[in-house]
Amino acid sequence: xxxxxxxxxxxxxxxxxxxxxxxxxxxxxxxxxxxxxxxxxxxxxxxxxxxxxxxxxxxxxxxxxxxxxxxxxxxxxxxxxxxxxxxxxxxxxxxxxxxxxxxxxxxxxxxxxxxxxxxxxxxxxxxxxxxxxxxxxxxxxxxxxxxxxxxxxxxxxxxxxxxxxxxxxxxxxxxxxxxxxxxxxxxxxxxxxxxxxxxxxxxxxxxxxxxxxxxxxxxxxxxxxxxxxxxxxxxxxxxxxxxxxxxxxxxxxxxxxxxxx
Amino acid sequence: xxxxxxxxxxxxxxxxxxxxxxxxxxxxxxxxxxxxxxxxxxxxxxxxxxxxxxxxxxxxxxxxxxxxxxxxxxxxxxxxxxxxxxxxxxxxxxxxxxxxxxxxxxxxxxxxxxxxxxxxxxxxxxxxxxxxxxxxxxxxxxxxxxxxxxxxxxxxxxxxxxxxxxxxxxxxxxxxxxxxxxxxxxxxxxxxxxxx
Numbered sequence: 472x473x474x475x476x477x478x479x480x481x482x483x484x485x486x487x488x489x490x491x492x493x494x495x496x497x498x499x500x501x502x503x504x505x506x507x508x509x510x511x512x513x514x515x516x517x518x519x520x521x522x523x524x525x526x527x528x529x530x531x532x533x534x535x536x537x538x539x540x541x542x543x544x545x546x547x548x549x550x551x552x553x554x555x556x557x558x559x560x561x562x563x564x565x566x567x568x569x570x571x572x573x574x575x576x577x578x579x580x581x582x583x584x585x586x587x588x589x590x591x592x593x594x595x596x597x598x599x600x601x602x603x604x605x606x607x608x609x610x611x612x613x614x615x616x617x618x619x620x621x622x623x624x625x626x627x628x629x630x631x632x633x634x635x636x637x638x639x640x641x642x643x644x645x646x647x648x649x650x651x652x653x654x655x656x657x658x659x660x661x662x663x664x665x666x667x668x669x670x671x672x673x674x675x676x677x678x679x680x681x682x683x684x685x686x687x688x689x690x691x692x693x694x695x696x697x698x699x700x701x702x703x704x705x706x707x708x709x710x711x712x713x714x715x716x717x718x719x720x721x722x723x724x725x726x727x728x729x730x731x732x
Numbered sequence: 733x734x735x736x737x738x739x740x741x742x743x744x745x746x747x748x749x750x751x752x753x754x755x756x757x758x759x760x761x762x763x764x765x766x767x768x769x770x771x772x773x774x775x776x777x778x779x780x781x782x783x784x785x786x787x788x789x790x791x792x793x794x795x796x797x798x799x800x801x802x803x804x805x806x807x808x809x810x811x812x813x814x815x816x817x818x819x820x821x822x823x824x825x826x827x828x829x830x831x832x833x834x835x836x837x838x839x840x841x842x843x844x845x846x847x848x849x850x851x852x853x854x855x856x857x858x859x860x861x862x863x864x865x866x867x868x869x870x871x872x873x874x875x876x877x878x879x880x881x882x883x884x885x886x887x888x889x890x891x892x893x894x895x896x897x898x899x900x901x902x903x904x905x906x907x908x909x910x911x912x913x914x915x916x917x918x919x920x921x922x923x924x925x926x927x928x
Binding site for chain 1: 744745748749750751752753755756757759760762763812813814
């Protein structure tokens with residue numbers, strides 16, 4: 472009976488100690504993360520304008536933020552919310568600093584959201600023309616052109632677009648990045664995944680200056696006539712290819728991104 | 733007048749070879765037709781063309797430029813492509829459906845169409861405003877002096893307007909609004925117009 476009491480007491484003591492150590496460790500980690508998060512928030516505060524306008528800077532900042540498990544947009548949303556609730560993180564700042572903080576933060580947040588909206592708009596406008604597949608190069612070009620007509624000089628990178636698309640996909644599956652010939656395309660069509668044959672059509676279109684023919688497919692890929700017809704007819708039905716019947720004696724099937732390249 | 737006229741700048745899709753072939757995909761075809769309508773309207777507005785043949789050849793322009801220098805808009809020699817007859821008719825039909833064109837004579841479609849890069853209402857308002865501004869309401873005016881006169885200050889927008897088009901503006905809009913009267917002479921022809 473005496474031995475049993477000693478064992479139980481020891482076990483309880485060890486459990487208590489272990490729990491205490493875990494709590495201590497967890498608290499330390501939590502404190503460190505909070506300190507680091509606060510540092511990032513202050514950093515965003517001090518350099519918000521530069522983060523918005525300097526793409527290289529923005530990319531590096533985003534990497535740091537993501538490496539500790541924070542969504543950079545969540546950080547921006549958090550700071551916006553914090554700012555709205557009284558701005559505890561900058562309560563010691565002067566009013567001028569607070570004003571700068573708000574503007575830079577709003578600019579950064581709105582940039583991502585506005586970019587997502589712009590992407591949706593361009594996709595809707597070009598859907599019937601290209602069947603729901605657009606290269607990121609064309610997307611950026613269209614974005615910049617539409618802004619230039621308004622006297623705005625817009626600087627957007629493919630990384631910016633991909634970041635915006637990540638937020639769009641939380642609304643449901645609809646925007647997907649494909650890689651064709653080493654270049655990135657945005658698929659926003661409701662069509663199922665493109666088949667390998669269809670991707671090969673796009674590859675050959677790029678090499679041939681925008682179009683393919685049955686003969687080109689046979690000569691380059693060794694496809695027979697049935698295979699050519701099946702793929703091409705499906706792509707025409709989905710709106711990915713336009714038909715040209717006026718080349719000498721042979722039909723050409725054109726890929727509409729040629730129009731903006 | 734021999735003003736040097738800059739060439740109209742076509743959008744890139746005008747150089748896209750399949751643009752001249754009627755597309756089998758209905759969605760793409762509608763996009764294609766809308767693009768043709770847009771190009772035709774901008775082209776006609778640029779050269780101030782008010783009527784076009786079914787084959788896309790300008791019939792009348794307000795500019796002092798020989799129409800022979802403007803070939804059919806449906807032919808692109810640079811890329812050796814042209815719209816065939818059936819597709820031409822479909823494009824014209826789309827223009828009419830969108831109320832951007834009207835047959836010159838519904839009973840004789842081969843005569844071509846008026847192109848409304850500016851609507852009849854806007855044309856009529858322009859004419860009415862000019863007559864009102866110059867204090868000529870209630871005065872009998874000839875069709876000629878409303879468009880071609882070198883003496884009066886006909887505004888540039890109305891200058892050299894096709895006479896049959898002008899009559900259409902007056903008949904289809906101004907008269908129906910009670911703002912104009914046509915004076916018919918003994919030969920049953922239009923002798924003049926009075927804006928009231």
